[in-house]
Amino acid sequence: MSEIVAFVGPTLPRTGIPEGVRVLPPVAQGDIAHLVALPAARRPRWIAVIDGVYERVPAVWHKEILWALSRGVWVGGAASMGALRAAELASFGMVGVGEVYAAVVSGDLVDDDEVAVAHLGPEDGHRPVSTAMVDIRATLAAAEAEGVISAQTRAALVAEAKRLHYPDRRWPAIASGTPVLRDWLPGRERGVKAADARTLLRLVLGRPEPAPVTWHLEQTEQWRATRPAPRSTGLGPARLNALLDAVRQEDSYPDLERAATLRLLATRHHPRPAGAALAGWVERVRAHVPAADLEDLDDLQLEEFAADQAALVDACAAVEAELPGAILDVLRLRGRYAHHLKKLHQSKGDHLR
Template identity: 30%
Template sequence: MTIHVFAGPSLADSPVLDLDGVCPHPPIAHGDVYRLRLDAGEAVLIVDGVYQHTAPVRHKEILDLYAEGVAVYGTASLGALRASELHGYGMTGLGTVFGWYQDGRVFSDADVALTHGDADVDYRAFTHAIVSILSVADRLVAAGRLDPDLASRIVELARTVHFSTRTNRALLAAADDAGLIGTMRLIVDELRPDRLGDIKRIDAEAAVRTLLDGGTPAQPAGEVVVPVTSYRREWRLQHTPATDDPHGPTERQVLAYAQLFLPDFPDRHEAHVLANLRPEYPQLALDDFPPPWLAGLSPDELVSRRILTTGEAATLDDRSRAIRVLVRTFRRRSGRLVYEELPAELSADLPELIRQSTRLLGLTERAMRVNPKFHPGDVPAGSIDAMFAALWRTEELPTQVLDRGFRSLGDFRDQARPYFMAARAVVAMNDAQM
C-alpha cells in the first residue's frame, strides 16, 4: 500500500519520507487531493497544511476521498485538527496532538499554527507552535525538572505571542517581561532536535511507521454517507488533472479553454443546454412558447438584468427570446453550476483541447518566469473584459459570457485570468492580419 504523506515543517529532513511505501507531498492545500487522482486502497496521511495565502484543505474534500475508498489519516498538526473535526466521519486520527484535540486540552487552529519556509528551505519552521511548547513543558514536569504551576504559566505566556512571531527571541523577551526568562530558556533549549524535541515531529514519524506496519486500520468504508454537493462537484472539476500528468491542465482549465477560444462554443453550449433541460427539469413545459414563467418577465426587465441586449429585446420573437433566456440562465439542479464535469460533447476533441490549453497556459508560465512581478491574479478585471471582448469581437460582453456557459462575469474572469496572456497574443495576431 502506498501512503501519500502531506508534510512540511513537521517532517523537514526526516528519514521516514524516504522509506519504501511513502510518497511525500508538500503541505496540503485546497484541491491537492483531487490532483493526485487516488485509487481505492491507497492511503493519505495529512500532517501539515497551508491556510493563510492559500485556501486550506476543506472537510468535504477529505470526505470525498473517504467516499472513494481512500483511507485518510491525520496527525501532528493540521492533520490532527482535521482528524478531530472528522472523527467518526471517515478520518482516523493518530498521535498525542490528536488526543489533545479529542479531550479538549487544545481546541484552536492557532494551537498548531506556525510560520515556515517554502520547499527551497525544506519547509523549515521559523516559529514554535503551542502544542510543541505544551509537550516539552509536560515532559519536563514528568521528569521533575519543572514545577507544574510554572509549566502552566509558561504555556499561557506563549499563547500571548502570535504564532507568526513566536520565535525563540520573542518568547524569551515576553518571558523576561514576566519574570520567567529562566523557565522559558529551559523550554526553548529542550525544543532542539537533539534534546526532547518537537511533538509534531514525534507524532508524524510515529504515524508513518505505524501505517507502514499496518498497525492502525482506517474506519471501514461505507459507514458514513457522504453527500454529493455542488461544491464537491465543482472542486473535483476545478482540480482534477485532465490527464495522468498531475502538473498538466485541470479538467476545468480545459473546459475554460474551449469556452474562451472555440469560435463555435456558443452554439455548442446552446445545444448542450437544450439537450439537458428536460432531464434536469422534467417539469418544465418546453413545448409551450413562451413558457408561463417567462410571460411574467418584461423585455425591459430582462435587459436590466443583462440577460438580453436591447437589440434582442426589440427584435427577437417570443420563441427565440425564450430559448435565449433559457440558455443564459441555465443551471444544474444545485442552482450554482452550469457545468459540473467536462461535457460529453467535447470528448471527440479532448486530446486537441488538452494540447492547446497546455500550450496557452504555458504562455502565462513563461511570462511569470520572465517578469517575476507579473501574476495573472493581478490583472485588472477591466483589462480582462476588454481583451476578451476584442477576441470575441463583441460589444455585449455580459451576454456573450453567458452564451459561452459562464455563470457570471465573476466566473468568467476567474477562468479567463490564466489565459489572459494567450488572449492578448491572439488579439495582437488578429490585428496584424487585418
C-alpha cells in the same frame, strides 16, 4: 503517482519520511480534490495529512476530504492540520492518531494556534523557525517532571508562550529569564507533533482498509462549481482538436453543442444519484452505450458519466410540461414559427386554431 501520498511540511524533515511514501508540500485547498480527480491508475489509495497551509492561502476543504473518502480513498491525519481535520471528520471515516489528535477530540486542545509554526519555503524544506505550542507545553512538562523547574514556573512560562503570536514562539525568548531551563534545553525538546506524524506514517504504510461509507456526499452547487473536473478527455490538446474537427465534418456540430450545454446545465442544477441508485444508473449506461465508447473510462469516470446522465434525465422530466411552449420559442428564434403556422393553416384550415 505513488499509492501512498503524505502532505508534509515543517513537522518532519524529508529525511524522516519512509520509503514508499510520496511527499507533497503542506496541503492547501483543492490539493486532495485534484488527487481524487486523477485517473484510477494514478490516483493514490492512501493519503496522510500532516501539515497544511492557512492564513494567506485557503486551508484544505472538508468537502474534498469527504469526496476522497466517498471514493474509497483512505485518509488519515495527525500532528498539525491533519489532526484538526481528522477530529472534525472522524465520524465520516477519516482516521486520526497521536497525542494532538486525542487532545482535540477530548477538548483539551481547542485553539488552532497550538499546532501552528512559522517555517521557511520549499527551497529550504519548509524548515520551522518557531516552536509549536503543543511542543512547548510538553517540553516544559518534562522539565518540571525532572525537577528542573517548579510547577509555578512551568505555568508562568506556558502562559507567557501562549501570549506570543505563534511565529514568535522561540525558546531563546521563552527561556531567557530562566537560566536553569536554558541550560537544560539543548537536546531535550519534546517533539509531540513529529512523533504523531511518524505514528501516522507507520500506520499508512500498513495500507489499512478504508471505513465503509454509510453516508451520502451531497453534490451542492458550490461543490460542483469548485471541485476539479472528475473526468478529463484524456486525449491531449492536439488529438482533441483533431477529433472535434472530424466531428464538425461528419455530424451536426451545433446540435452537439446544444446537447452538451444541456447536459452541463443539468449536472449543475439537478440532483445526482448515489449509492444503490448510482449503481443502477451505471448498469443502465452499460446496457445502452456500446462498450467501445466506455472503455477509456475508469470506475470513477464511469460513475460520473452515469450520474451526469441521471441528472440530464431528471432535468428533462422536470420541464416536460413546458416543452411545447419552449419549442415554439426556439422556432421564433430560428425564424421558422410563422412558416410552420402558415403551412398548418393552409393544410388544415382555420378550424384547428
